[in-house]
Amino acid sequence: MAVVIDYYLAPVSPFTYLGGDRLANLAQGTGAVVNVRPIDLTKVFPATGGLPLKQRSPERQAYRLAELRRWCEYLGIPLVSEPKHFPVDATPASLMIIAAREQGLDAFNLSQRILRACWAEERNVADGDTLVALANDAGLDGTGLADRAAKADIAAEFQRETKAAIARGVFGVPTYCIGDELFWGQDRLEFVERKIKTGFMQ
Numbered sequence: 001m002a003v004v005i006d007y008y009l010a011p012v013s014p015f016t017y018l019g020g021d022r023l024a025n026l027a028q029g030t031g032a033v034v035n036v037r038p039i040d041l042t043k044v045f046p047a048t049g050g051l052p053l054k055q056r057s058p059e060r061q062a063y064r065l066a067e068l069r070r071w072c073e074y075l076g077i078p079l080v081s082e083p084k085h086f087p088v089d090a091t092p093a094s095l096m097i098i099a100a101r102e103q104g105l106d107a108f109n110l111s112q113r114i115l116r117a118c119w120a121e122e123r124n125v126a127d128g129d130t131l132v133a134l135a136n137d138a139g140l141d142g143t144g145l146a147d148r149a150a151k152a153d154i155a156a157e158f159q160r161e162t163k164a165a166i167a168r169g170v171f172g173v174p175t176y177c178i179g180d181e182l183f184w185g186q187d188r189l190e191f192v193e194r195k196i197k198t199g200f201m202q
Contacts, residue, residue, distance in 0.1 A: 002031050024108065037165065038097050047166045
């Protein structure tokens with residue numbers, strides 16, 4: 001039976017972007033199934049002791065930028081550490097990803113396309129027309145997905161997903177969950193792989 005990875009993300013998170021392609025390769029190489037689960041960090045942070053970026057100390061903000069530069073150089077991934085359209089509301093993109101997942105479409109690829117648009121192409125991923133274009137780029141029906149994403153039940157699912165993540169102990173993104181074990185951060189993907197291959201426990 002395939003291992004299931006619950007992949008908690010925010011489609012405007014640079015560290016989620018940095019880990020996305022490696023997670024895809026890991027899943028392909030191990031046969032794991034990835035469940036894409038966008039969550040609302042504006043709800044997660046207050047519930048778990050986190051702070052939005054602009055409320056963090058100058059020292060923490062400076063270190064975050066240094067880490068982004070290190071990781072994009074190390075991984076060879078294009079990334080603009082301070083893109084012109086950040087921060088933006090992640091809700092519209094999250095709802096579109098959930099709409100794609102609901103329809104059995106490739107929500108993972110869509111999420112990575114949105115993240116790349118934000119962090120490598122400096123596009124506004126809170127803009128409806130931009131999201132439609134990105135979905136089209138991913139081979140999906142952007143207009144149809146946008147229409148579905150605007151429905152109240154998709155918004156309700158986004159909030160249910162967020163509450164379930166908090167209950168599970170998720171406090172940031174990206175978080176990868178296998179059973180009861182959580183792995184926070186794209187720099188923990190090696191442990192995710194080890195868990196899948198060897199059953200390594202915490």
